[in-house]
Amino acid sequence: xxxxxxxxxxxxxxxxxxxxxxxxxxxxxxxxxxxxxxxxxxxxxxxxxxxxxxxxxxxxxxxxxxxxxxxxxxxxxxxxxxxxxxxxxxxxxxxxxxxxxxxxxxxxxxxxxxxxxxxxxxxxxxxxxxxxxxxxxxxxxxxxxxxxxxxxxxxxxxxxxxxxxxxxxxxxxxxxxxxxxxxxxxxxxxxxxxxxxxxxxxxxxxxxxxxxxxxxxxxxxxxxxxxxxxxxxxxxxxxx
Ligand code: IPE
Ligand code: IPE
Ligand code: MG
Numbered sequence: 734x735x736x737x738x739x740x741x742x743x744x745x746x747x748x749x750x751x752x753x754x755x756x757x758x759x760x761x762x763x764x765x766x767x768x769x770x771x772x773x774x775x776x777x778x779x780x781x782x783x784x785x786x787x788x789x790x791x792x793x794x795x796x797x798x799x800x801x802x803x804x805x806x807x808x809x810x811x812x813x814x815x816x817x818x819x820x821x822x823x824x825x826x827x828x829x830x831x832x833x834x835x836x837x838x839x840x841x842x843x844x845x846x847x848x849x850x851x852x853x854x855x856x857x858x859x860x861x862x863x864x865x866x867x868x869x870x871x872x873x874x875x876x877x878x879x880x881x882x883x884x885x886x887x888x889x890x891x892x893x894x895x896x897x898x899x900x901x902x903x904x905x906x907x908x909x910x911x912x913x914x915x916x917x918x919x920x921x922x923x924x925x926x927x928x929x930x931x932x933x934x935x936x937x938x939x940x941x942x943x944x945x946x947x948x949x950x951x952x953x954x955x956x957x958x959x960x961x962x963x964x965x966x967x968x969x970x971x972x973x
Contacts, residue, residue, distance in 0.1 A: 745911075748792050751946055753945070814849075
């Protein structure tokens with residue numbers, strides 16, 4: 734932690750938490766055991782993010798395409814999410830962490846939605862860090878949902894089609910105030926974005942690691958941030 738430059742910390746870190754199933758397989762366990770272990774990595778990463786003073790953390794917990802998985806696995810993931818919310822609510826309030834989510838939340842089971850609503854509501858005034866969970870989330874779906882909102886604005890005369898620009902589009906994303914991620918980490922050695930934050934990641938720095946999510950912890954997280962601090966971000970401009 735001492736090696737990190739405070740002035741160059743990312744404002745928003747986003748993580749594709751992948752590799753739980755392979756971790757379980759490696760240990761001769763069922764896939765769901767990997768998800769259980771993965772929840773510990775979530776706790777650790779949230780803790781380190783808060784300690785560093787990084788204000789925004791977004792975790793890809795369940796994609797829109799993950800509905801294709803077996804019912805038993807989906808149910809376990811939802812139960813684990815509920816357990817996480819129940820266990821961590823106190824800690825989130827204590828540490829000033831605001832919880833929010835992005836995605837087609839209405840597709841989640843009612844019990845999960847209830848717990849989410851409660852945690853979101855009870856942490857809504859916390860300001861030290863925002864933890865956003867992407868649940869039943871897809872970047873393409875978010876773009877489509879945004880297009881529909883913008884079309885409605887035009888249809889109802891609230892704006893003219895000539896006025897549609899990046900700014901108006903951003904104002905109609907799931908969470909308009911969510912900044913673009915500076916650093917996106919993907920574990921498990923896959924080099925793809927899997928429909929995560931497609932609009933928002935236009936100029937994001939990527940960090941890929943072969944480490945499986947349940948094995949991802951403080952050391953590697955700090956290493957990812959240290960690597961980020963070495964990058965030169967140009968945003969299309971030219972520097973001499
Ligand atoms: C990530 O781990 C968790 C979710 C996608 C919910 P996986 O379950 O995708 O693990 P692998 O990729 O099969 O190893
Ligand atoms: C991405 O992982 C989604 C989450 C981590 C929640 P997947 O395991 O679903 O992605 P693919 O199928 O390998 O692209
Ligand atoms: Mg996977």
